[in-house]
Amino acid sequence: METQPANQDRNNQRQQAAASFKAFMVSNSTKSNQNLYDHLARLLTKVMDERPQNAVDVIEDLSFRVKRELLADFQGTLRGVPLATAAQLLAEQQRLLFSQVDEVEHDDEQLESQYPDVNEISYYLEQAGVGLGREEMQRIFLALKKLVDSHPLQRCRLWGKILGTESNYIVAEIENREGTEEEEQTPTEPSGTGVNKCVYYVCKEPGLPWLKLPAVTPAQINAARCIRKFFTGRLDAPISSYPPFPGLEANYLRAQIARISAGTQVSPLGFYQFAEEEGEDEPEEPSDSYNQNPDFEGVPVSKMAESLSTWVHHVQHILQQGRCSWDKEILSTPPWSTKMSSTLTPQYAVAVLRSNLWPGAHAYACGKKFENVYVGWGLKFAGEGYVQSTPLVVQKDYPSGPDVTEALDASLEEEQALEAAIELKQEELESLEGEEDDEDDYDSLDES
Amino acid sequence: MDSRWLLCSLGHVCGSGYTLSGEQRAALHTSLILLGKNYKFTQVLFWGKVLGLKEDYFIAQGRGDDEMKGKTFLYSFNCMEWHLLPPADDLTVSEVSRAASGRFTGNPSHEYMEPRGEAEGEAKGEAKGEAKGEAEGEAKGEAEGEGEGEASEEEEEAAAEAAEAAAPPIKVTEERRLAVAVHLIDEEASVVPRGAFTRAPHGRVEANRSFQGLSHADAGKLDNFLHFAKPKKVKQFFQELADLDPSIDFLDSLSDDFPKGQWSLQWENGSSVCVIRSLLWLGMTFYHVPMTPQHGHVYMGDGCKNLNMAFML
Numbered sequence: 001m002e003t004q005p006a007n008q009d010r011n012n013q014r015q016q017a018a019a020s021f022k023a024f025m026v027s028n029s030t031k032s033n034q035n036l037y038d039h040l041a042r043l044l045t046k047v048m049d050e051r052p053q054n055a056v057d058v059i060e061d062l063s064f065r066v067k068r069e070l071l072a073d074f075q076g077t078l079r080g081v082p083l084a085t086a087a088q089l090l091a092e093q094q095r096l097l098f099s100q101v102d103e104v105e106h107d108d109e110q111l112e113s114q115y116p117d118v119n120e121i122s123y124y125l126e127q128a129g130v131g132l133g134r135e136e137m138q139r140i141f142l143a144l145k146k147l148v149d150s151h152p153l154q155r156c157r158l159w160g161k162i163l164g165t166e167s168n169y170i171v172a173e174i175e176n177r178e179g180t181e182e183e184e185q186t187p188t189e190p191s192g193t194g195v196n197k198c199v200y201y202v203c204k205e206p207g208l209p210w211l212k213l214p215a216v217t218p219a220q221i222n223a224a225r226c227i228r229k230f231f232t233g234r235l236d237a238p239i240s241s242y243p244p245f246p247g248l249e250a251n252y253l254r255a256q257i258a259r260i261s262a263g264t265q266v267s268p269l270g271f272y273q274f275a276e277e278e279g280e281d282e283p284e285e286p287s288d289s290y291n292q293n294p295d296f297e298g299v300p301v302s303k304m305a306e307s308l309s310t311w312v313h314h315v316q317h318i319l320q321q322g323r324c325s326w327d328k329e330i331l332s333t334p335p336w337s338t339k340m341s342s343t344l345t346p347q348y349a350v351a352v353l354r355s356n357l358w359p360g361a362h363a364y365a366c367g368k369k370f371e372n373v374y375v376g377w378g379l380k381f382a383g384e385g386y387v388q389s390t391p392l393v394v395q396k397d398y399p400s401g402p403d404v405t406e407a408l409d410a411s412l413e414e415e416q417a418l419e420a421a422i423e424l425k426q427e428e429l430e431s432l433e434g435e436e437d438d439e440d441d442y443d444s445l446d447e448s
Numbered sequence: 449m450d451s452r453w454l455l456c457s458l459g460h461v462c463g464s465g466y467t468l469s470g471e472q473r474a475a476l477h478t479s480l481i482l483l484g485k486n487y488k489f490t491q492v493l494f495w496g497k498v499l500g501l502k503e504d505y506f507i508a509q510g511r512g513d514d515e516m517k518g519k520t521f522l523y524s525f526n527c528m529e530w531h532l533l534p535p536a537d538d539l540t541v542s543e544v545s546r547a548a549s550g551r552f553t554g555n556p557s558h559e560y561m562e563p564r565g566e567a568e569g570e571a572k573g574e575a576k577g578e579a580k581g582e583a584e585g586e587a588k589g590e591a592e593g594e595g596e597g598e599a600s601e602e603e604e605e606a607a608a609e610a611a612e613a614a615a616p617p618i619k620v621t622e623e624r625r626l627a628v629a630v631h632l633i634d635e636e637a638s639v640v641p642r643g644a645f646t647r648a649p650h651g652r653v654e655a656n657r658s659f660q661g662l663s664h665a666d667a668g669k670l671d672n673f674l675h676f677a678k679p680k681k682v683k684q685f686f687q688e689l690a691d692l693d694p695s696i697d698f699l700d701s702l703s704d705d706f707p708k709g710q711w712s713l714q715w716e717n718g719s720s721v722c723v724i725r726s727l728l729w730l731g732m733t734f735y736h737v738p739m740t741p742q743h744g745h746v747y748m749g750d751g752c753k754n755l756n757m758a759f760m761l
Contacts, residue, residue, distance in 0.1 A: 057657075058657055058658055061657075061658035062658075065658070085664060085719070086715055086719040087715070087718060087719035087720055089719075090718055090719045091718060091719075094718060126467060126469055126470070127469045127470070128469070129466060129467060129468060129469055129472070129497075129504075130465060130466060130467065131462050131465075131466075131467040132462060132463060132465065133459050133460075133462045133463065133467075133717065134459075135459075135717070136463065136717065139718075161463075161465065163464065163465075163712075163725070164712075165709070165712040165727065165761075166712070166714070167714060168463070168714070205718075228756055228759055228760050229759075229760050230727065230760045230761060333501065333550060333551050334501060337500075337501050337502065341469060341471075342469070342471050343526070344471060345471075354499075356501065356551065359730075359749075359750060360465055375464070375465030375466075376465055377730060379760075382756065388756075388759045
């Protein structure tokens with residue numbers, strides 16, 4: 001009988017202890033106005049809801065998240081209208097790419113000639129291990145269509161992409177039907193010929209406006225040969241380099257595009273033929289106009305992957321002075337690497353050419369189809385051989401001597417001091433003269 | 449990048465121009481699973497591709513329990529048969545940096561010889577003299593006792609130079625060079641978002657299971673991206689320490705790198721993915737999709753460091 005009251009006592013004690021501990025847990029924090037009891041309840045509810053694996057390992061994070069979620073509720077009322085993010089703005093722009101245009105009746109031929117099937121190119125490029133992603137390619141495809149629609153142009157081609165430090169350039173190449181451009185002074189080759197045969201448009205993202213690049217001058221090409229600079233992604237950015245580059249980034253970009261085109265645009269042997277007959281008989285002035293050869297049969301892929309002799313440059317080489325006319329190794333690096341896209345199914349493979357002089361330049365050929373594309377930083381391979389040209393020695397000053405040095409103007413104090421000195425001297429002279437006359441004067445001067 | 453979602457990850461990084469063909473992707477899917485099984489890796493990553501003149505090296509990375517310490521690299525030509533890369537210790541690194549230059553050939557047994565030009569001899573001799581002179585000086589000092597002191601240092605240096613000239617030129621195979629290049633790139637240019645990995649109190653580095661991705665605003669700042677390599681900088685200012693969480697801020701931030709501007713951060717794929725490119729190791733591309741735990745990096749380049757970067761910025 002004695003044990004029962006003792007048990008009850010103990011129970012009461014326990015309940016009291018529990019109640020006091022609960023009171024402790026329920027007491028609100030002075031800082032956050034929360035209490036541990038509610039927090040634990042919420043935490044355990046969260047664990048029950050989410051049932052994370054190995055819950056004990058992540059309990060701290062869960063606890064942290066529970067607290068943060070409470071905080072978010074408070075902030076919710078304070079938050080204003082969220083600003084449109086860059087993604088939303090861009091999406092607005094890109095929406096226009098997908099808008100249906102009321103189709104005007106076109107001839108089939110005309111449609112074909114205007115812009116390439118980027119999807120097909122993308123497919124082959126991917127086999128070659130090159131690509132920008134399928135969605136991106138699709139957007140570029142639509143952007144090219146837009147460009148062709150808005151400009152009366154002849155043939156449009158995806159030239160490639162140049163990476164920059166802040167944003168990238170997607171480059172479209174267009175062959176102008178006629179040289180309608182204003183012509184500059186003689187050194188610039190007129191548009192429609194030589195390095196200015198094609199006109200280039202760039203955009204930062206497909207969907208954003210296409211911007212036309214200015215024509216390139218020989219001086220710009222020569223200056224671009226001497227410098228190595230990353231592109232920033234802003235066409236109006238100044239190029240700070242030595243030797244100084246005559247122009248802005250748009251000019252530099254255009255010069256690099258001209259150099260890359262001249263160095264890396266290749267086609268299977270026999271794909272093109274010269275426009276004039278017997279054009280090859282005049283090697284001193286090779287023609288820069290060429291047409292597609294209708295009799296081209298296509299070179300077997302395995303042959304194309306094996307030897308470089310089946311590939312030819314179809315863009316004129318730029319001469320030293322920056323004009324065109326008709327590969328060598330750099331630092332014991334062969335100019336091209338050739339490859340088959342697949343060794344397991346070679347009968348369906350494409351032949352791939354990768355430039356080692358212009359890292360990022362690729363070409364593929366498959367049957368009668370071929371394409372060149374450049375994706376890279378827009379810089380030539382330099383290895384460790386690039387030497388920044390040093391500024392010229394500073395010109396010497398004219399040797400300084402008394403004949404060229406300018407005398408300093410005397411200040412007031414100096415003048416006064418000089419005057420005083422002259423006066424003193426004169427007085428001395430006078431006094432000396434006086435001394436000879438009589439010696440009394442000297443004493444009076446000394447006193448004064 | 450994790451081999452399990454290769455296609456998705458490649459889609460995010462291929463703005464740099466290089467990608468994998470369908471055949472290669474399929475092959476990697478198969479072979480990396482087997483690789484993980486054979487080498488008992490807890491995780492296998494596709495690390496990248498080093499472009500050679502004749503063949504390309506595909507590189508895979510296997511990780512153990514500790515994500516940071518147990519990194520093992522393997523290479524392959526056809527994405528199916530994998531070979532272990534030799535470890536890149538300090539000696540190998542110094543030998544390779546002296547002997548190898550130019551592009552990779554694509555033949556792992558290709559031998560690079562240390563260039564011994566007459567003109568280079570003098571310029572190099574000085575640098576070597578310093579390095580070797582110190583090492584040999586110590587060795588000799590111990591052997592001969594410390595009676596000679598500073599007076600003999602010059603002689604020793606001259607002797608070291610002579611020994612250098614007499615010694616056969618260093619030869620390294622391309623396999624070792626590849627190991628060094630991969631090691632250096634991984635050391636200097638592998639990037640993770642802040643918070644993606646945690647360090648337990650006993651030092652083990654693990655993926656953070658509760659990492660939910662950086663916010664859009666945070667993903668636009670370089671401070672929130674860290675080098676996934678052994679930290680080299682010591683945080684010395686109290687102000688720096690104040691905002692740091694020791695379990696996630698145990699790595700060096702990209703924004704502390706010198707020279708500034710060696711990272712290019714951009715928004716791509718319709719401004720939905722944050723992409724960071726290294727300008728020092730051209731070809732290293734990192735991506736992170738904000739507000740999701742998806743992140744990864746891949747290297748597709750020629751394996752050469754961009755030594756001219758300072759002129760190019």
